[in-house]
Amino acid sequence: MGLLKPPLHGVHDxxxxxxxxxxxxxxxxxxDSIRTEHESVREAAGIFDVSHMGEIIxxxxxxxxLMQRLTSNDVTVLSPGDAQYSMITNEDGVIIDDTVVYxxxxxxxxxxxxxxxxxxxxxxxxxxxxxxxxxxxxxxxxNVTSDWAMFALQGPDAEKLLMAAVDxxxxxxxxxxxxxxxxxxxxxxxxxxxxxxxxxxxxGEDGFEILAPWDxxxxxxxxxxVQPCGLGARDTLRMEMGFLLSGQDFHPEDxxxxxxxxxxxxxxxxxTEFVGRDALERQHAEGVAEKFVGxxxxxxxxxxxxxxxxxxxxxxxxxxxxxxxxxxxxxxIGLGYVPVDYADPDTTIHVLVRGxxxxxxxxxxxxxx
Amino acid sequence: xxxxxxxxxxxxxSHEWARAADGTAKIGITDFAQDELGDIVFVELPDVxxxxxxxxxxxxxxxxxAVSDLYAPVSGTVTAVNDQVFDAPELVNDDPYGDGWMxxxxxxDESELDSLLTPDDYEDQIA
Numbered sequence: 001m002g003l004l005k006p007p008l009h010g011v012h013d014x015x016x017x018x019x020x021x022x023x024x025x026x027x028x029x030x031x032d033s034i035r036t037e038h039e040s041v042r043e044a045a046g047i048f049d050v051s052h053m054g055e056i057i058x059x060x061x062x063x064x065x066l067m068q069r070l071t072s073n074d075v076t077v078l079s080p081g082d083a084q085y086s087m088i089t090n091e092d093g094v095i096i097d098d099t100v101v102y103x104x105x106x107x108x109x110x111x112x113x114x115x116x117x118x119x120x121x122x123x124x125x126x127x128x129x130x131x132x133x134x135x136x137x138x139x140x141x142x143n144v145t146s147d148w149a150m151f152a153l154q155g156p157d158a159e160k161l162l163m164a165a166v167d168x169x170x171x172x173x174x175x176x177x178x179x180x181x182x183x184x185x186x187x188x189x190x191x192x193x194x195x196x197x198x199x200x201x202x203x204g205e206d207g208f209e210i211l212a213p214w215d216x217x218x219x220x221x222x223x224x225x226v227q228p229c230g231l232g233a234r235d236t237l238r239m240e241m242g243f244l245l246s247g248q249d250f251h252p253e254d255x256x257x258x259x260x261x262x263x264x265x266x267x268x269x270x271x272t273e274f275v276g277r278d279a280l281e282r283q284h285a286e287g288v289a290e291k292f293v294g295x296x297x298x299x300x301x302x303x304x305x306x307x308x309x310x311x312x313x314x315x316x317x318x319x320x321x322x323x324x325x326x327x328x329x330x331x332x333i334g335l336g337y338v339p340v341d342y343a344d345p346d347t348t349i350h351v352l353v354r355g356x357x358x359x360x361x362x363x364x365x366x367x368x369x
Numbered sequence: 370x371x372x373x374x375x376x377x378x379x380x381x382x383s384h385e386w387a388r389a390a391d392g393t394a395k396i397g398i399t400d401f402a403q404d405e406l407g408d409i410v411f412v413e414l415p416d417v418x419x420x421x422x423x424x425x426x427x428x429x430x431x432x433x434x435a436v437s438d439l440y441a442p443v444s445g446t447v448t449a450v451n452d453q454v455f456d457a458p459e460l461v462n463d464d465p466y467g468d469g470w471m472x473x474x475x476x477x478d479e480s481e482l483d484s485l486l487t488p489d490d491y492e493d494q495i496a
Contacts (some may be wrong), residue, residue, distance in 0.1 A: 016370065034433045035408040232407070232434050300455070302411050302431045325410035325433055332411075354429070 006051035007149050007217040017230060023118025023247075025052035028230040037233035038327040041203050042368075045155030046229035049221070054121025054145045055211065056114055057104070058128065062137035063111040070131060071101055072259060072276065074269040075112070078103035083183045083198055086114075087259045087267045088124070089276030093283060094256040097124065097246055098264075100200060107187040108196060110142075117246040121145045131275070149217035153224060154207030154237075162197070162208055165190055165223040180208075191219045202234065204241035204366060236324050239333060242294050242365030248305060249292070249321040249335060258283055261337060263292045263365075290318070291343040294367055295360045296333050301353035303334030303360070308352040317342055320351060328368050334360070373400040374492050375466055379485035381442040382494060386466065389482050394443050397470040398430065398461065401495045406432040409458045414439075414471055419447045421474060423481050428471070430461065443481045445474030 003026035006012075012019075017028035028049060031037060040046040058067055067075045073086035080103050088097045097120050102113040116124040121143050128141040153162060163177045167189040177197075180186055185198035193216035201207035212220040235245070244250055244264075250257040259268050260283050270281050297303055303323030311317050323334035334351065342349055345364045350357040378386045384402035387394040403409065411431040421427040421441040428439040451470050454460050461469035476482075486494065 029434070030407055033408050236433060300411065301413075302436070304436060325431075327408075327433065 004052070006049050007214050008049055008051070008221055011218055011221065012049065012228070015228065017228070020231065022231060023052055023120070025118055027052050027118075028228070030230040030232045031228045034230070034232040034236060035327045037227055037229035038236050040227035041155045041205055041229060041233065041237055042328055043156070044227070045153065045157040045161055045207075046227040046233065047221070047224050048152040048154070048229045048231075048234055049149070050152050050209070050234075051149040051217070052118035053150050054116035054118065054124065054143070055148045055150070056116065056121060056124055056128065057110040057142045057144055058112040058114070058139055059110045059142070060139035062132075062139045066128060066132055066135075066137050066139045067101060067112050067114070068272055069135070069274050070128060071099070071114070072268045072274055072280070073101065074272050075101055075103070076272075081105040081184050081186055083185055083200060085183075085267055087264060088116075088127075089259070089274070089280070090252060091276055091279065092256070093258045093276040093279035094252050095250045095259060095262065096127075096252050098244065098250075100198075102185050102196075102198065105185055105187050105196070113196075115150075120246070147214055148211045149214055149220075151210045151212065151221060152201050152203070152207060152234075153210065153226070154201045154203040154205045156206060157226075158205070158207040161224055161226055167191065190223055191216070193220055195220060202243055203237040204243075204368070205237075235322075236327055239322050239324050239335060240326055240328055240366060240368045242292075242335060242367065244292070244335075245322060255321065257292070257337065258288070260284060261288045261290055261292060287340075289339060290337045291340050292335065292337055293343050294333060294335055294363045294365045295349060295351070296329075296331050296363050296367070297351060297353075297358050297360045299358040301351075301356075301358045302332045303351045303353065309336055309338060310350045310352065310357060311342065312348055312350060314350065314357060317349070326367060333363075333367050338362075370404075372404065372495060373466065374488045374495075376488050378466070378488065379442065379482055380488065380491035381440065381485055383440045385440060385442045387442040387482065387485060389443075389476070389479070392479065393448060393473055393475050394445065394482070395470050396442060396472045396474065397465055398439065399491070400465050402437075403462050403465045403469070406430065406435060406437060408433045409461045412454045412458050412461065412471065414450050414454075415447050417447050417450055421445060421447060421472070439471070441474075442485055443474060443476055444478055445476045447472055448475050449473035
């Protein structure tokens with residue numbers, strides 16, 4: 001099977017983008033230069049095509065119960081238009097995927113929307129349907145990944161760019177944009193296209209994620225005269241924040257991690273019932289053996305996924321899960337899991353860069369605070 | 370997109386160039402290679418006095434997104450290293466055939482140059 005393509009693949013190609021395979025999709029990785037795109041987002045704004053992200057709508061009388069039992073956070077606190085970061089865990093409490101759960105605004109048909117990572121939508125649809133049937137719940141599960149394009153407009157200028165692009169006939173415009181709080185969503189009209197707009201993102205900047213109907217994607221994208229950014233800059237931006245990348249910083253088979261190990265305890269509500277809750281309750285009581293940390297290399301070199309982490313006695317203590325040269329700091333940074341004894345800031349560790357130990361120090365996350 | 374392929378150089382399929390003169394050769398990576406790599410952030414090179422062998426690894430160039438080994442287009446002894454690229458690796462992006470050069474070697478076998486690609490051949494390869 002060939003790679004899936006976002007609706008703007010041809011537009012990106014004509015713009016000179018380079019592409020990479022990600023989760024079964026052929027996505028733009030770089031338009032101009034990762035550094036240029038990264039700096040645009042930190043200093044002004046950039047727009048990313050993240051149409052490879054999945055969209056699943058869950059509706060019906062038992063939609064809330066199904067969402068509650070398959071995600072680790074508490075969906076019952078969500079009012080229409082609210083969003084929350086959440087984990088999807090297996091019976092062992094291991095993260096299968098991370099996701100944002102939306103209680104859909106009243107203007108959109110359906111109860112809940114959640115956004116699985118690229119290539120996970122089919123698996124999540126099956127997981128939701130299987131458990132729904134097993135538990136005898138009355139809910140519909142609709143995979144609408146191919147109905148929606150998704151863009152992330154990120155950076156300190158994102159709000160004013162969004163306000164300039166939104167149609168005047170959108171109710172309460174422009175206050176609809178200004179009033180949109182972090183982790184809330186509403187429906188706005190762009191060039192006549194009704195889009196779900198949420199004040200969310202994965203760069204650490206203020207910004208918005210826009211779900212646009214697939215056929216309107218190009219018209220909406222063209223409204224933003226701003227630096228287009230690829231997945232390369234998205235990766236460096238999220239690494240500076242210490243945000244995890246599915247499949248790399250956690251993977252249910254290759255690198256099974258719980259939300260507690262990953263530093264995401266705020267996404268786990270043990271007073272709710274969900275798959276993996278009991279295992280997580282035990283780990284919460286016992287404490288974790290390893291923790292997700294950020295580190296900075298103090299010697300020349302760049303940490304990369306898969307490099308060994310050792311202590312200063314050259315004993316293996318972990319593996320780098322993500323690494324890069326931080327465009328903002330101008331320093332090599334990385335992420336990985338180490339035993340709790342090595343997890344405190346300022347602890348010295350070594351990273352084996354092509355077999356050569358390089359001194360590194362544990363840093364508090366985010367790196368660019 | 371078109372890439373600069375100077376007429377006075379010889380090229381290796383793995384995207385290194387060699388500029389030979391008087392029994393020595395300067396070595397670097399091509400305009401195409403630097404563009405493929407993107408923002409270069411780190412270069413690792415041998416020391417003066419080290420030997421390099423045609424086709425063998427002699428160093429590493431890293432961009433924000435990728436790591437690439439460097440392969441020697443010719444054999445010889447390193448007579449100079451461009452240490453400017455250690456502190457300013459972006460020189461390789463900005464001027465791959467000029468300030469972004471990497472090594473100068475004293476050739477052990479000048480006939481090796483004949484096996485490298487001509488500018489026309491290299492242009493065909495990256496077309």
